[in-house]
Amino acid sequence: MPKAPTVRPLAIPAISTRLLLTAAGVTLLLLALAYLVAFDQGALSRSGMYMHELMHDGRHLLGVPCH
C-alpha cells in the first residue's frame, strides 16, 4: 500500500583501495571526454578537426580557450 515515503540515511561506500582504483579509472575516462569536448585539436578524435569544429560554439560558450 502506498504511504508517505520514508527517507533512509544514505551510506556512502567506505574508502578502500578498490574504490580509489575504480574512481581513478572513471576519472581518466571522464577527463578524456572533457578533453574531447573542450581541448581536442584533432589529436584524440582522429577525425581531423571535425569534432573540434562541430562543437566549436559550445567550446566558446563553455569558456574554454579557443581560436
Next chain:
Amino acid sequence: MPLKLSFGRLLTAGLLAGLIAGLLAGGFAYLTGEPRIDAAIAIEEQNTLAHGAAGGGEELVSRETQKNIGLTLATTLYGIALGGFLATAYALLRRRLHTSSDTRAALGLATAALTGIVLIPWLKYPPNPPAVGDPATIRQRTISYLALLALGLVAIWAGVLAARTQTQEWRRATAGTLAFLIVVTIAYTLLPATNEVPDTFPADLLWQFRLASLGTQVVLFSALGLAFAGLLHRLATSKPATVDA
C-alpha cells in the same frame, strides 16, 4: 535501515544529472549565445571582405550543424563529464563535508566547483566569441586557463581548511574568505594576462557574449547540483531493493 550506496549507483546519478544539466545549458546557450556568435562571425566576415582577403575557405561543419547539433552535443557531453566528476568527488569527500544533509553536501560541492572552475577563470580569462582569439597563442592560453582552474579549486580548499581552524562562526567565515582571496590573488598575479580582442570589436557585443557564456555555465552547474541532490533524495526515499524477510 540505511541504504548502502555503491559507487556505481552514485556515478549513475551523477552522469544522469550531468545529462540533464547539459541539455538545459545547451538550450540556454542556444538562446543567449548563438545570436552573439552569429554577430561576431558577421563582423569577421565583413573585415575579411574589406581587406580583400580570400573568404573563409572550405568549412568542415556548416554553421547550422554547429548551432543545432554541435552546441547541444558539446554542453551535454561536458555536462556528463562534470556529473561524473561530481559523483566521484561526492563518493570520496562526502564524509569530510561535515554535514548530515545529502542535499547540502551535493549543493556545496557543486557551488565549490562553480566558484573554482567557472567564476575564478572567467574573471581573469573571460571567454571570447569565435573570430577574436589569436590561434598562435592557443597553447599558452590553454595552459594558463587549466592552471587557473586548478588554482581556483586550491583556493576553495584553502578556504575550507582555514575556516576549520576556527571555532566561532564569524572567525570561520573571515579565515575562510581570507585564505581563499590570498590564493586567488597569488594566482591572478602570477598567471600571464591575455589581451587579444581587437580595438575595433564592439564592446557591448563582447560583454553580451561573455555574460551568455557565464550564464551557460551557471545554468550547467546549478542544474547539475540540483539534479544530483534530487536524484540522491530519490534514492534515499526509494523502496528497499531487498525485501525484509
